[in-house]
Amino acid sequence: EAGVAQSPRYKIIEKRQSVAFWCNPISGHATLYWYQQILGQGPKLLIQFQNNGVVDDSQLPKDRFSAERLKGVDSTLKIQPAKLEDSAVYLCASSSETGRGHGYTFGSGTRLTVV
């Protein structure tokens, strides 16, 4: 089966600019996650979708970050305006189950550098 697709792989922007990332989960996976991984740290959950509804966005900086998952399939994550501290790898993951204990399938991530 095809994996989780993310684009772009790399992005360099200046601070205060905007940027968007795209994720296409594994077909049929109802649950989709966006994680932020800062260099030297573990991934931090930004937002979790169940189909096209938001389950958890408690750690999403809503003044600058937004995400949507139209039709319960693809998702986009946007940052506007970007700050230097947003430099990180943004990982998308999906899962077929809603219950606990099911591992995720991750995409390769988008590496964002804000200069």
Added chain:
Amino acid sequence: AQSVTQLGSHVSVSEGALVLLRCNYSSSVPPYLFWYVQYPNQGLQLLLKYTSAATLVKGINGFEAEFKKSETSFHLTKPSAHMSDAAEYFCAVSSGGYQKVTFGTGTKLQVIP
């Protein structure tokens, strides 16, 4: 609240030696526990998971982990390290609904020829 602590941000072993990566967890309910591996410039790949069945869990690439409730630990082991095992390893815990998962800070494994 849930958390994991990975002891040692960097671990070096000789090729053929035992690999031991340490993880301790904190959870208010019986946890589900995971180990993921991340190769350079790639996403995370699930190595193995504990879901309250057998306490000794076998994963891919010869890795295994043992859940020890009394020690709140879930250490990852492999009897004999290969050069291809060099990567970063993340321990993770889930104790909430909707699969909320918290990751540790990771351990970079270096394998010395």
